[in-house]
Amino acid sequence: MAGLGVFGADEEVGRDLAAVDWASTPLGPPGTWPQSLHTAVSILLSSRFAMWMAWGPELTFFCNAAYRRDTLGRKYPWALGRPASEVWAEVWTDAGPRIESVLTTGSATWDEALLLFLERSGYPEETYHTFSYSPLRDDDGVPVGMLCVVSEDTKRVIGERRLETLRDLGADPGVVRGEQEILASAGRQLERNRRDLPFTLTYLFEDGTARLAATTGIAREHPAAPAVLPPHDPDRVWPSTALGKGEAVLVDLDRAPFTGLPAGDWAEPPEQALVVPLLQQGSAPNGFLVAALNRYRPLDEGYRSFVELVAGHVAAEISSARSYQAQQRRAEELAELDRAKTAFFSNVSHEFRTPSR
Known part of the structure; x- marks a missing residue:
């Protein structure tokens, strides 16, 4: 390596750019580049x-340190000096026409929070980006390239989507209702977020047996949604007996009966599901929630917390309903006892007032 030269504006990425065999690319060695390309690379590398x-x-690819950190992922440093159509092959149907428009018209593009499935982490990943493609001109003023300034919105978009689900789950200020009403209300909210929750199953325990109480996004007739899960069945679909410690269980959906699963709002079905106990304070779980997971997002701390908060809300509502129903039964029992006492003392009083013959 003879020195960083034009790449010296960014020590981190500059060394890797200087190591590229530029002579084997259509651009040739950096010493032969036009001044316009030197200037564009300098601006790119000096920007934070x-x-x-x-x-x-061939739309040869360059990037700076911020783009490497925020977007490129595992593709670095392989991407440097390669055709952009190879670097972003998975989204070229989106990027290619936009770049062609820039080169043809000389006008910039603009996209806000555009959904792109990037393969930067070893799998197709749901990501969102706000960006502009602007023309880069050669020494004669002819558009020969483009500069992309980008801000990733993935965390914001997904965070807002999950927050909306949690907000809507707790938005009904109505009086305490029965279990089925509560599950139906929660189901209507969960149905609106089939990206994070392609489908859900809610099971409630009854005498040690888990019984299917509610579903979203999946038919009750599906083999993955059995109506009953006996406690001692070794072939049970969901690990209901593994929730005794109150911890969630991750299930891989790569075997029967998990074929033909619904995909929610995606083209492909989920690959994993998180089984979360429906905890009640000071007692064993009331049941559990099966939450199918978005295959295009990692199960990181934020995703796991979201699912657990959903389950926590459902559990709290079920506990409230059962507590309310218990209070109602107790009130009815007391009222019946009071009526019996009143009738008894009325009869006794009547006997005292009525002279015997």
């Missing part, structure tokens, strides 16, 4: 905002 650029007949 995430940027990437493409230049020349």
Whole structure:
């Protein structure tokens, strides 16, 4: 390596750019590059905002440190010096026409929170980006490349979506209702977020047996939604007996009866589900929630917390309903006892007032 040269504006990425065999690319060695390309690369590398650029007949790829950190993932440093159509092959149907428009018209594009399935982490990942493609011109003023300035919105978009679900779950200020009413109300909210929750199953325990009480996004007739889960059945679909410690269990959906699962709002079905106990204070769980997971997002701390909060809300509502029903039964029993006492003392009083013959 003869030195960083044009790449010296960014020590971190500059060394890797300098190590690229530029002579084997359509751009040739950096010493032969036009001044316009040197200037564009210098601007790119000196910026602390995430940027990437493409230049020349193969739209050769460059990026800066911020873009490497925020977006490129495992594709670094492999991507440097390669055609942009190879670097972002999985989203080229989105990126390619936009770049072609920039080169043809010389006008910039703009997209806000665009959904792109990037394969930067070893799997297709649901991501959102706000970005602009702007033309880069050669020394003669002809558009020969483009500069992308980008801000990733993935955390914000997904966070807002999950927060909306949690907010709506707790938005009904009505009086305490029965279990089925509560489950139906929760189901209507969960149905609106089939990206994070492609389908759900709610089981409630009754004499040690788990019985299916509610579903969203999946038919009750599906083999993955049995109506009853006996406690000692070794072939039970969901690990209901593994929830004794109150901890969630992750289930891989790569075997029967998990074929033909619904995909929610996605093209492909979920690969995993999280089974979360429906905890009640000071007692064993009332049941458990099966939450199918979005295959395009990792089960990180935020995702797990979201599912557990959903289950916590359902558990709290069921406990409230059961407590209310118990109070109602107790009130009815007391009222019946009071009526019996009143009738008894009325009869006794009547006997005292009525002279015997």
